[in-house]
Amino acid sequence: MSEANTQAQHDYAIRMINLNKWYGDFHVLKDINLDVTQGERIVICGPSGSGKSTVIRCINHLEEHQKGQIIVNGEEITGDVKQLERLRTDVGMCFQHFNLFPHLSILDNLTLAPIWVRKIPKAEAEATAMKYLERVKIPDQASKYPGQLSGGQQQRVAIARSLCMNPKIMLFDEPTSALDPEMISEVLDVMIELANEGGMTMLCVTHEMGFAKQVADRVIFMDAGQIIEENTPNEFFNNPQSERTQLFLSQIIAH
Amino acid sequence: MYVTDKILPELPAPSNSKGVVHWLKSNLFSSPVNIVFTFLGLLLLYKTLPPIIQWAFIDATWVADTREECLGEGKGACWAYIGNRFGQVMYGFYPPAEYWRPNIAGILLIALTIPLFIEKMPRKVWLGAFILLVFPFIAYYLIHGGFLGLSEVGTDKWGGLMLTLIISLVGIAAALPLGIILALGRRSEMPIIKSVCVIFIEFWRGVPLISVLFMASVMLPLFLPEGSSFDKLARAMIGIILFQAAYVAEVVRGGLQAIPKGQYEAAVAMGLSYWKSMTLIILPQALKLVIPGLVNTFIALFKDTTLVLIIGLFDLLAIIENVLGSDSSWLGFFTEGLVFAAFVFWIFCFAMSRYSMALERKLDTGHRN
Numbered sequence A: 001m002s003e004a005n006t007q008a009q010h011d012y013a014i015r016m017i018n019l020n021k022w023y024g025d026f027h028v029l030k031d032i033n034l035d036v037t038q039g040e041r042i043v044i045c046g047p048s049g050s051g052k053s054t055v056i057r058c059i060n061h062l063e064e065h066q067k068g069q070i071i072v073n074g075e076e077i078t079g080d081v082k083q084l085e086r087l088r089t090d091v092g093m094c095f096q097h098f099n100l101f102p103h104l105s106i107l108d109n110l111t112l113a114p115i116w117v118r119k120i121p122k123a124e125a126e127a128t129a130m131k132y133l134e135r136v137k138i139p140d141q142a143s144k145y146p147g148q149l150s151g152g153q154q155q156r157v158a159i160a161r162s163l164c165m166n167p168k169i170m171l172f173d174e175p176t177s178a179l180d181p182e183m184i185s186e187v188l189d190v191m192i193e194l195a196n197e198g199g200m201t202m203l204c205v206t207h208e209m210g211f212a213k214q215v216a217d218r219v220i221f222m223d224a225g226q227i228i229e230e231n232t233p234n235e236f237f238n239n240p241q242s243e244r245t246q247l248f249l250s251q252i253i254a255h
Numbered sequence B: 001m002y003v004t005d006k007i008l009p010e011l012p013a014p015s016n017s018k019g020v021v022h023w024l025k026s027n028l029f030s031s032p033v034n035i036v037f038t039f040l041g042l043l044l045l046y047k048t049l050p051p052i053i054q055w056a057f058i059d060a061t062w063v064a065d066t067r068e069e070c071l072g073e074g075k076g077a078c079w080a081y082i083g084n085r086f087g088q089v090m091y092g093f094y095p096p097a098e099y100w101r102p103n104i105a106g107i108l109l110i111a112l113t114i115p116l117f118i119e120k121m122p123r124k125v126w127l128g129a130f131i132l133l134v135f136p137f138i139a140y141y142l143i144h145g146g147f148l149g150l151s152e153v154g155t156d157k158w159g160g161l162m163l164t165l166i167i168s169l170v171g172i173a174a175a176l177p178l179g180i181i182l183a184l185g186r187r188s189e190m191p192i193i194k195s196v197c198v199i200f201i202e203f204w205r206g207v208p209l210i211s212v213l214f215m216a217s218v219m220l221p222l223f224l225p226e227g228s229s230f231d232k233l234a235r236a237m238i239g240i241i242l243f244q245a246a247y248v249a250e251v252v253r254g255g256l257q258a259i260p261k262g263q264y265e266a267a268v269a270m271g272l273s274y275w276k277s278m279t280l281i282i283l284p285q286a287l288k289l290v291i292p293g294l295v296n297t298f299i300a301l302f303k304d305t306t307l308v309l310i311i312g313l314f315d316l317l318a319i320i321e322n323v324l325g326s327d328s329s330w331l332g333f334f335t336e337g338l339v340f341a342a343f344v345f346w347i348f349c350f351a352m353s354r355y356s357m358a359l360e361r362k363l364d365t366g367h368r369n
């Protein structure tokens, strides 16, 4: 940890400094401090309503924070529209409900942002898209529409869609919790592969503890809008410090 | 315990059609009440259909040069009367020697539009933009003229089906984009834009079209500087466009509200701007959802064009009702005129409704929310 603190600013992918957020009068995030170094893989867990989604949605400014700072790739998020558009091209996001574009074919879902945001020629964007569809193991579905795919396939398409933008940071918000059990592993496999490749900073909200143990550099436990505990997966699961963490882990393992 | 190694073969789905008799039995004669209604229906058809067919087709006079040929014992509808006044029905008071000009404009429009329906046609967007942005000027030059060698035919001479189509097409083509912008504005997070759009929409929805037209024709000139003449048709058109845009806006807003927030989030999360997210992701889905509502609005607009009569413009219905109706050499065939007008309106409205159904089917990508 102390080593990380001495690193230069630009070695951080994300810094959150005293981040606070309210929904109306409801104080949803309280003094969040979190530094993520380039290439680090972080798993965020915690009970429902603890503010996990809100934290990672603040990183690409889908939610606005009221106090504190968020610095992404060395740039503080101000809410300026042009800055945001630029910043978001480097920050990919996968949602719980995939949010594929149902009116576009799978291939068009993948090439849309590269063509319209990165201004990449169509043929090149399609070649890249096929490459990523192969990586998530569904190149044969390219011409179908999202409505014709299973949940697990849709989430893999969503991951490929983000990867097509070649992001430096990937955010995952419970990517497997809307899936039937037999589809969870096909999505996790893709994510594990991605994590093992290295190079990409990953923040993942998930309750898949196996995934956390296997790939995470750090596990963050949140409750009531605060970071309660932060540790290596090994320490976190085998030697949880706070009472809330212990309770949470016992509940997860119980069910 | 039960175990099987045998995987059953895939069989074709059973056919649904079980023959005419089965259909009749299950649809028309399934219960005593049903049987009674079936016979009442047949009786009604028997009483009304033959006389109508007799009047409209069998006893009808199709060609005639004078009114007298249509009169007499056992004579039915006098369609010859429409045929004799066909020029006026189609073009109003447009000089017959110049009919070729609107004809060319119409043919050009059809020729330009057909490629839009060809599946693999490249550069469709440019063609569409050409039709919307350039063609109106070509059409105006052709139909109105007044420069570059074409004699001027003022809008006061335009009429008939031509005028109905011009008002409707311009109205639809302008009200749709304006309505979409208003709908987006109404959902804007910027308070000023939002309130301007809300006030605009609620104002235009709150007044009857008749009074809009009346204001456009009688009151607007009072506010314009002395001596400036502003074409009557243009004024009516602006009134119709603003009026219909308010309705389109509300229909489109319904569609926008039905699109899950995640769609917009996914779009902007990839770095798309607000306008790109709207035009590439949100609007295509929202508009697809509201095709029935939009077509409903357009059909209403098409029929509402008949109201321009009250400000002295002679659309198809007005020509038939007021011009042909008071023509002393063909007195007494009012019914035929109205039936013909109704038929023409029905053809266009029915075509719009069929097209919208086909469009819905074509755009269906199997997504159910």
Ligand SMILES: Nc1ncnc2c1ncn2[C@@H]1O[C@H](COP(=O)(O)OP(=O)(O)OP(=O)(O)O)[C@@H](O)[C@H]1O
Pocket: A023, A026, A028, A046, A047, A048, A049, A050, A051, A052, A053, A054, A055
């Ligand atoms: N738009 C909103 N307006 C008001 N309150 C909100 C809004 N979004 C979330 N909240 C509240 O903020 C709190 C944190 O929400 P958040 O979605 O971040 O929780 P979470 O940890 O992701 O929970 P879950 O595991 O259920 O997804 C919750 O209590 C939620 O009710």
Ligand SMILES: [Mg+2]
Pocket: A052, A053, A054, A173, A174
């Ligand atoms: Mg959440």
